[in-house]
Amino acid sequence: MSQYLAPLNDMKFQLFDVWQVQQHWQEVPALAEQLEPETAEAILQEAAKICEQQIAPLSQQADMTGVQLHDGVVTTPEHYQANYRAWCEGGWAGFSGDPEYGGMGMPKVLSMMLDEMMCSADIAFSLYPGLTAGACVTLQQYATDEVKALYLPKLYSGEWSATMCLTESHAGSDLGLMRSKAEPQQDGSYRISGSKIFITAGEHDLTENIIHLVLAKLPDAPAGSRGISLFIVPKLIPDAAGNPGQRNALHCGSIEHKMGIHASATCVMNFDGATGYLLGEPHKGLAAMFTMMNYERLAMGSQGLGAAERAWQNALAYAHDRLQGRITERDANKAEPIIRHPDVQRMLHTIQSLNEAGRSFSTWVALQLDKAKYSGDEQGQQLANLLTPIAKAFMTDLGLECTVHAQQVFGGHGYIKEWGMEQLVRDVRIAQIYEGTNGIQAADFMLRKVAGDKGAVLLALFAEIEHWLDAANPQHQQLAAYLQRSSVLTQSLLQRAAENKALLADYAYEFMTLNGYLLYGYMWLKQVDALERAEIAIETKHQKQQMADFYFKRILPRAEALLLIMQE
Amino acid sequence: MSQYLAPLNDMKFQLFDVWQVQQHWQEVPALAEQLEPETAEAILQEAAKICEQQIAPLSQQADMTGVQLHDGVVTTPEHYQANYRAWCEGGWAGFSGDPEYGGMGMPKVLSMMLDEMMCSADIAFSLYPGLTAGACVTLQQYATDEVKALYLPKLYSGEWSATMCLTESHAGSDLGLMRSKAEPQQDGSYRISGSKIFITAGEHDLTENIIHLVLAKLPDAPAGSRGISLFIVPKLIPDAAGNPGQRNALHCGSIEHKMGIHASATCVMNFDGATGYLLGEPHKGLAAMFTMMNYERLAMGSQGLGAAERAWQNALAYAHDRLQGRITERDANKAEPIIRHPDVQRMLHTIQSLNEAGRSFSTWVALQLDKAKYSGDEQGQQLANLLTPIAKAFMTDLGLECTVHAQQVFGGHGYIKEWGMEQLVRDVRIAQIYEGTNGIQAADFMLRKVAGDKGAVLLALFAEIEHWLDAANPQHQQLAAYLQRSSVLTQSLLQRAAENKALLADYAYEFMTLNGYLLYGYMWLKQVDALERAEIAIETKHQKQQMADFYFKRILPRAEALLLIMQE
Incomplete structure (x- = not known):
């Protein structure tokens, strides 16, 4: 049975130290009134409690029971009733809903964190409230006041x-x-x-x-x-x-x-x-439905991250517990915990460095959505539009990669249902497929979001990041070099596409993935930059730096292959 | 329900055109007597029949039924009795067994092809005769004549x-x-x-x-x-x-x-x-058991390839059938087959280029084993030892990658059990874990097979390949450059390891994977080289060249990232 503890410390670090969302909250009266870091912390703690104590412990039972259909009636696992009641009673169903109709009006940066926790706890369960939240976004935007009054309060309450x-x-x-x-x-x-x-x-x-x-x-x-x-x-x-x-x-x-x-x-x-x-x-239904789709697509990224976070926690614990092999020990009858094997560390670090960059990335994207929604920030909206397909596709691709690594740490036990690791792999696999396959996301990114404005928003983002980068720092320089090559590549692809219509669709997946790795590199530098001001444990700071180093040494070079593929 | 047709044409191409195994057979009296390309073809055709018509059609039913244990008795799916009878009656159980005890004495290059077909048809079923064949190898080598006479005939007959x-x-x-x-x-x-x-x-x-x-x-x-x-x-x-x-x-x-x-x-x-x-x-039991393990490890590679081959065949058929989206068609009510989408082609080509290189690779490794077994070829044995962990780990890693790509081609239907694609992903996943996890394979490759002889066998292989490469051919040059850089890297790693003991274990996985990609590049060049002498359809030649180009353009650059990671 796999365990789960919400990564509240990292969530707080991402929110308040890396992205300093409290600065945005202070600018928005509706948020400033009710939200301070302390309140947000308390909110996340409450959500964590339900996810850790009520939902997560029974996710395996939910997998084994599944849903049944008899005479048009669908029966969910018995404990889902209690899960759902607890979720609604906690007020979580209307968490980001319009306060005028009974919602709590909470920002996306927080609801994203809830999404991640729910997906760590039980992806299947998370979809019931998740779909409702998405539909509410569409109703909020397109329904008449009368229709809103009829439906939104019942949906926000979870009834x-x-x-x-x-x-x-x-x-x-x-x-x-x-x-x-x-x-x-x-x-x-x-x-x-x-x-x-x-x-x-x-x-x-x-x-x-x-x-x-x-x-x-x-x-x-x-x-x-x-x-x-x-x-x-x-x-x-x-x-x-x-x-x-x-x-x-x-x-x-x-x-x-x-x-x-x-x-x-x-x-x-x-x-x-x-x-x-x-x-x-x-x-004009498609545009309205896309409001919902875009909301869901961001939540998909949280599915990838949520599953990978739980997988990592369990693989880490297993690697500490499991005694097998000798690395430093010479006594042939004494085994050491497998975490001392460099290859086990490689797998665990791969997951951790991708997860923590992913959490930073989803916080960043959510903050752009909040800026657009609460402050009418056009640039925030543009950036969110650009980054949404990456959040959906790249984060779910990594969700599969990371759950597979974590399963691998368990050796044969990873393949046995009892341990819960194989369920995380099976559950997260759907996130690459639904809400528009990752291939469709890649096409959306390349053809609409990048080629659609001749690369303007993407290249402006690169320029902004490069401007922020420190010329004296080797990792900063490493990222800057990649960004420069990617800018050149982007322009070259757009030019070459004039003569070869299929080119952009052909390279869309590699292009989306390349940008994912580069932006995750940016996420690591932003995290390291925040370490100075963050009031966090010294070991955490040490680990953050170690993960940044690991990412730049062992993961970011994947960008090299992608650049090479797309070069002329 | 997923279909399967054994890729007999490609198998023949790999055996007789690329690796020209008939030349080796002619040198070995025991083989020359009974084996010519025509006989081998007939053998493969017979094996294909059982796999295609009897085993493959019920693999999904086998997955749904599973095995049951009651009072110490294990019941397999009902049709496994008929599968097993057919397999034994065909004489396949003793296919590579010692003729002195009733085996057929067939070479590994052919039994590898049988392994692949069986794994395409039903990995779960393939394990019953597969384990027996492995055990027979150990008995052949370590048992007394009396013990052999007692056990081998019954095991070869499948009783x-x-x-x-x-x-x-x-x-x-x-x-x-x-x-x-x-x-x-x-x-x-x-x-x-x-x-x-x-x-x-x-x-x-x-x-x-x-x-x-x-x-x-x-x-x-x-x-x-x-x-x-x-x-x-x-x-x-x-x-x-x-x-x-x-x-x-x-x-x-x-x-x-x-x-x-x-x-x-x-x-x-x-x-x-x-x-x-x-x-x-x-x-000295471990050495004896390793005889069996090494046999099994090669068969593991066939599991990765077998699952990926079946996955590819079905994804290709689906991509031709499924109408969705418009690429060249302007009429909004008319959809085109999804195979015209560049991203669907990218996935299909990725699988095909990896599968056909994988089939070439496993034929090559099997030929080395045959040379060692039948001709006492020491170099063949050394090469087989070197390449076995790559065959096990790299081919099964790609097995997962490719079945996941194929499942993705099906969109939402790939996630539904009915279509059989998700079963291939679930089934192939174990091959990365059992018979020594892929991490253990990577360590075996790096620490024992490469560092164990200071890189001698690997570097000699690189030199031999480089010697064969054509300096006037751009793809040959591309591979030669990678091989040179990898030689330098290998030597540098071995040197650096003197001061940093954990270094080799730390990079073992990337190093194993790097060598996999380079050798698959070699496999593509060997295949292209064989096109001139091969009597195969012109479209097949065209497709082989296309896949080689795809591999060099879209897959081989992954080596770049791996080189970069391990460089100082």
Whole structure:
């Protein structure tokens, strides 16, 4: 059984020492009123308690039990009821919600940390509140006040949950091929018909109602993805008083049997002329859904990090406990803990150096979103747009790599279910696939986010980082050299693409990954830079420097291969 | 349900065009008599039939059913009986066995191909005959004629199977810590007591008897791994006529629940004063067991390749079938097969270029073993020793990478059990762990195989390859440059290790991996070189060249990062 303790000290270090988010909070009246580092610490401690003590200890049981479907009713593992109640009673369901409708209005930098803890504790469980939080973002932005008042309080309290219904079996991520239809009714509502697959939490027993956000085409829809509209389709249609009323014409047709996240209900949802309500403008559903998708994509990165953090903690503990082999000991009957084996250290350091850079990276991205949301900071929004696909794809790729390393530390025991390490590998694998595969993220990064503005935002970011770098520091210089070569490469790729249309799509994955490694290098330098002002244990400072050194020596050179691949 | 067709054309190309194994066969009377390329082709075709038609179609069912333990009896999936019968009736169980005792005496270059096909078809099933074949190698080498005559014919016919019992729960790969005991009896036999874990095929219902090769310590054993002896401990003790007689005092205590290879019985085996017979000399059991381990380690590489081959075939077929997105098509309602997406091609090409180099590599290593075995070629044995840890570790690491890429091509469907892709990932993962973790392989390569002779064999190999390379060919030059840098690096590491003892163990993994990529580069150049003389389809030649180009452009640069990491 794998253990978990939330890395609160590192979270505080990232928030208050590295990124000094308290400076941004002070600039925003809505945040300054309720948030100081001490309050935030107390919040994180409370969330950690639930994750460590209630959710994490039963994640393995959830994996073994999975979800069951009988006569359209989906049953989750028994303890999920208690998990969910505890989560809602703690007020966590509405943590980042609009205070006007009962949300807590908390910034993304904190909700990201919650996401990570939840994903360490149990990815499958995290998806039930996670999908709801994403749907709320879309409702906050696109719904009328009346609709918000009807749905948001119930979703923030966790009494109701929500889904996003995009995928159809023949179309996958190609939403333009969608066949689901919406027919306008005399009362202003719509009749929604179609079948959606891979609907996370499409049906379950944790809430009294489920609000589906469904993409479908109106009769007069233009062809392709420009003709898609978004609809609110509740499982139980709210009555005039806002209570769950009539059962809507929709049902769960089947659930998928998957490699992992067994306790997450992945449903085929059939809409048989179900009553739906248009959300946002006709034919503009995709943009609205992307609000939700972008929110989810950042949370995906936390899945990679969360699983890798728990994997690392357990591998580290195992490496200290397990006696095998002799490194310094000469007595043939005495074994030493395997942590003294250099190769075990290599694996543990690889995970730790990637995890702590990842936590820094997600804090940085979240801070940009907060600046955009609370301060209307255009640059923050641009940066968040640029970095979101990296947060999704790069962090989940590393999530797989790191959980596999951690499993490897356990030797044969890593392959046995009992120890819980193989579950982390199986569970985290989905994060590279859903919410847009990592290949789609890479294309989004290269084609839209970089080529879309001729590299302006990326190159400006590089220039800003280079400006910050210290010419007298060898690691700073090492990163500066990489950034300069990457700038040249970026410009060269954009030029060469004029003559070779497929070039950018062809190199998209390597390009996304290259930028991931460079920015993680920046994260390590930012962390080292923060060590002076941080009031943290001297051993922690020592370890941070050691991990920075490890990253620059053993991980960052991967950028060299990627540069070489893409050079002309 | 995933499909499988044995890659017979590529196997023939590797055997007869690239490595021209027929030249070696002609030099060896025992082989020249019975083997010509045509016979070998017919043999491979027959093996392919069983793998394609009988074993592969039910591998998913085997995964779902798994093995069951009740009252010490292990039940395998029902169809495994038929699989096993077909395998034995085809004579495959004794394929590489000693003809004097009923084996077919076939060379390793062919049995490696069988291993690959079996692993594509069903890794879990492949382990039952696989362990037996490994045990036979040890018996052939260390048993007396009398013992050989008693056991080998039954093992070659498949009537009996065999195991290797090394691991104890507190010791893992640290065999020196072993506690199992062997007490000498008056009749020359021994009473074996102890508990072994992770015993593949330790108990099952496919054969009438199971012969355990058990490591244990004699009462006068020196401490550590120099005090270990090897014993034959049959489940049913053969009577005077060689038929299974009295039940021995050993039993399966439990079976493991694992991430994958569910239908392989991974047993805890308890020996309660069981009757055993010394195999080889007292205290020299480890060397004898290593004969078996080395055989198995090569077969592990085939597990990585076999799983990746099947994964690639299915991903390729899916990419042709699946319509999604538009690359050249402008009509928003018309989707194109995803194989036209450059990123899907990148994944497929990555797998193909690694698989075909891997098949070339394992043929090369197997040929060295054949030269050593049939022609007493000392250089062949040295080369096989050097390359075995790379075959085990590098090929299984790539097995995971490639099955993950193939699963990714399927998008969400890759995560669903129904499609069979996630099973390949789960099944292949064990190959990085068992038979000595890949970290242990890397240490073996760096510390024993390279540092052990001050780099002599490795550097001589590099020199030989460089000598063969064509100075006028840019890809040849590219590889030559890498080999020169790697030679310098190897010498530098060995020198630096004099002052820093942990250095070699620290860099062992990167060093092993670096050599893997360079040798795969050599494999591609050897394949391209063979294209002129090969009588193969022009499209195949074109594809081979394309894959070589892809490897040199997109994969080999990974060596750059590894060189950089290890440089001073």
